[in-house]
Amino acid sequence: MPVTMDTMSNSGNNQNQFSGGRRLALGLGVAGLAICLGLGLSQREAAMEAYLLAYLYWTAVALGCFSLLLLQYVSGGRWGLAIRRFLEAGASTLPLMAVLFIPILMQLKALYPWADPEVVAHDELIQMKVAYLNPTAFAIRTAVYFAVWIIISRLVIRWSRKLDAGDDPAIEARTRRLSAPALVIYSLTVTFAAFDWGMSLEPHWFSTIYGVIYAAGGALAALTLSTVVLSRVGPKGPHAAFMKPETIGDLGNLMLAFTMFWTYVSLSQFLIIWSGHLPEETPWYYVRLHGGWQWVGLGLLGMQFGLPFLLLLSRDRKRNLNRLAGVAIFILVMRYIDLYWLIVPAFTDTLRLRVLDVVAMAGIGGIWFAVYLRSLASAPLLPVRLTRDATGGGDHHG
């Protein structure tokens, strides 16, 4: 039996397992945010733009973790068990992201044209949407999104911990019953969150698939992050029984599927807008295909789709955790570049690279990881009861 009670109790006692990493992450985060704040006093807009970009990246990861957590309860499968705790850790950063939204709310005018009464007064098109695009409605909607996400994620995480403590099989059934409707609620809230936070940066533009693109990108980021974490803590921890090539291969296949889905929705959006050639829609792509941005766009096609796609076709690579984690890290970086191309052209017509963007990424990312690791340390890295079922109950097919 690969997993003994001994290794399990070891893993349960991992309160200070990540203490070094947590301290480092927290230090980096506080320092990064302090620099952002300091620079923000003199260059408010630059600081806010960098902050929003980093915020959207880490929120996408947190929401991706949340959605995959719900999805694996609905779909089942060993891959879900193997990364369930990592997904829970990601979802448990949602309260943090709610708090980190406050600076954005305070500086709406620096980011969103519709938040500026001067702009609205001279823009008929925005006036048509003012019932939706106004600071009060924006704040209320954001509060509702986070309330829903936090309540559901806390319930799911708490039930999962309870399942570890006792042997009440009813809890798992209850979680599964919650997960399906929760996914429906999630898909609607994340869509409108993406419309609010990202799409409304260019308030004239609209696309019905925008929410799906943001959510799919987040799910891909969450999956790759979980794979990377698995490759770091897995070999030492209680995951030994779950490190089978088939389970790793499932993660690789999911990664390939999400990569293709991201490409499918992104490219079909482009094709439809390019083909329609309407003045309402093309400016969004016009900016992103000029002034240097076109190279980023082309790069995305090659590096967010082409390269991972080719690498993930190999069955051997998908079944080797370390090699898969290499691809995963690459995709995580590309997720940032994709978001950069999606968001930053709203602020500037020409390609620019700012140190501040990196600083903000480190700032929010550091604090995000501190919370993530604290959550990871608070429970065994594998759901104990289910592990016992899976390892004791023989090798199930599939």
Next chain:
Amino acid sequence: MATEPKVEKFDSAVLRGRHSYDTVTDKIASIVLTRNQPRAWIFGAAIAFSLLMLFLYTAAMVVAKGIGIWGNNVPVAWALDIINFVWWIGIGHAGTLISAILLLLKQDWRTSINRFAEAMTLFAVACAGMFPLLHLGRVWVFYWLMPYPNTFALWPQFRSPLVWDVFAVSTYALVSLMFWFVGLIPDLATLRDRAQNRAAQIFYGVLAMGWSGSARHWSRYETAYMILAALSTPLVLSVHSVVSFDFAVSVLPGWHTTVFPPYFVAGAVFAGFAMVLTLAIPLRKIYGLQDLITMKHLDNMAKVMLATGLIVIYGYAMEGFMAWYSGSPNERFMMYNRLFGPYGYTYWLLLLCNFVAVQFLWSPRIRRSTLGLFIVAMFVNVGMWLERFVIIVTSLSRDFLPSSWAQYHPTFWDTGLFIGSIGLFLTLMFVFIRLLPMISIFEMRDLVHKTGGGSPRESAENKRK
């Protein structure tokens, strides 16, 4: 045939009862290799065949007199012909999803439904293909759609998704046909070996292509089947995405929206599963196949239907919100017109079928009741047809130019052709049930082996007999 209790008890088995290799083979093969058919088959086939006559009559008239006898006219230049095309091609998608994607995902429960779902795909694609062909007017020059060297400088417009459709649909039909036929070969050999009369032996013998069941044959078979599954998988997405591009690349409000490709694909799978349920529920009852197509199958199919149905509803929600959010008067009018225009009732009916009716599938009690499921599936069949009607006719009838607005009124030749195409579909289905095993015999034997239903000794004894 065992008498079925009113409410079947639900268990999660994909194979019920005590079955050995022989009993499943007998059960499935005997449906084909017998002189007697259930009265339901004769009755159903007679109705289907009459409707096929209607199809042949209307199609012949359309070819002879030209498509002017349809109700289509500017601005509604596309109507029932393309609605029916999209409806039928969508229905086919469930078969491909079940046979290819569920195979790659190692979902055992696909085994007993894949054969007739694939047949359904082929017949649905055949019906779908009729409409664009007939809409050409001069059917006999259909090959002009293909890029080939010719003397009149004719070359397809490759920027048009309608040209992509030609390739997407013909690829789809060919791959589906190969997939289906390759999957049939071992069973055709079984029928060849079991057939009692000479004609049947020759018929199945020729089709079985010399299959002897040797280890080498099986090994090659497995490889070929997996390759075809991998080839079919992208087709599930690509065919209906291209169909959605037919509309989305234009600038017409109600057609031009970026959510269309995934929303059309989900709608296709949704409609397809509804049709599989529509066929499976009566079939298992008439032929007593409740042990092979169990409540677990129906429950799983209902779940897929619920999930894809919710994606479709997401599409409706996005269309509705974005029509307002765009701030464009044309977009906003399109949505208003959909809800309250002259065709408004079709949109409300659509919401009843695809939104309200589908919510019943959340309840395990409905999912596990054959009658409840059948009713929901019928609602979805109607709803998905209405969806295409709403998208196509409502948008076209009131486009940018109010002076050219006009209502569309289908003629007898429109509706006759549509009802006739159902006859074509059902006739092919009835012939298929009569001539070929509707459930894969050897895959069921494999399932018996995997679930341990037929212990090796029991089967060995049966074989000796």
